[in-house]
Amino acid sequence: MSNSPEKKEKLSVSKQVLLALKEAKTRIEALESTTTEPIAVVGMACRFPGGADSPQKLWQLLSDGVDAITEIPPQRWNVDNYYDPNPETPGKMSSRLGGFLQED
DSSP: OOOOHHHHHHSOHHHHHHHHHHHHHHHHHHHHHHHTOOOOOOOOOOOBTTTBOSHHHHHHHHHTTOOOEEEOOTTTOOGGGTBOSOTTSTTOBSOSEEEOOOOO
């Protein structure tokens, strides 16, 4: 059966509905097959504060409950130039802490 618009118009309403349902089913099956394709994670990398530079180290850090937030390292910047305990002070930060990646 051809799916041309001219031939569809000549079909009874019930046949048009059946044809539309078949077309919808075909489209749904095509969409479902794309969403159920298996995927594989073939590699992972990461760098997080606390020296977690691999997924295993990150998991260990998290499962051990390690707090990787530290004082701002002085070699990064002079925190005293930017710090004010009042969070309302314009142009200043009100924390002396952060999560920093280790430099090699």
